[in-house]
Amino acid sequence: MSFFDSIKALFGGSSSSSGQAAGVYWIYVRCRRCGEVIKTRLDLQNNLSQNDEGGYTAHKTLVGNHLCFQRVEVILNFDENRRLVNRDISGGDFITAEEYEAAQDHT
Ligand SMILES: [Zn+2]
Numbered sequence: 001m002s003f004f005d006s007i008k009a010l011f012g013g014s015s016s017s018s019g020q021a022a023g024v025y026w027i028y029v030r031c032r033r034c035g036e037v038i039k040t041r042l043d044l045q046n047n048l049s050q051n052d053e054g055g056y057t058a059h060k061t062l063v064g065n066h067l068c069f070q071r072v073e074v075i076l077n078f079d080e081n082r083r084l085v086n087r088d089i090s091g092g093d094f095i096t097a098e099e100y101e102a103a104q105d106h107t
Helices: 003-010 097-105
Strands: 024-031 037-043 056-063 071-078 084-090 092-094
Touching: 024 056, 024 071, 024 097, 037 056, 037 097, 084 092
Parallel strands: none
Antiparallel strands: 024 037, 024 092, 056 071, 071 084
């Protein structure tokens, strides 16, 4: 085992360092109308609907706190192992957790 392998082992050896707890998927979006960033928590155990053809689908509607009534509709498709395979959005754009945090700093 190399030095770096032992370091990785110390931290569990996984690449899931984004702070996402198991079974939870965070959705980060930016409202296309006012630019507000919104996040919501998707519980992969309770918020998914099973598809007839296999896999799962989650449908979320996000509305910001500002005076903007734009609804951001998000549809996420997961496989049988609850891994994200496809995502669709209307009324906004997907952003990363980093972009979300950066936007928070400006307020
Ligand atoms: Zn908005």
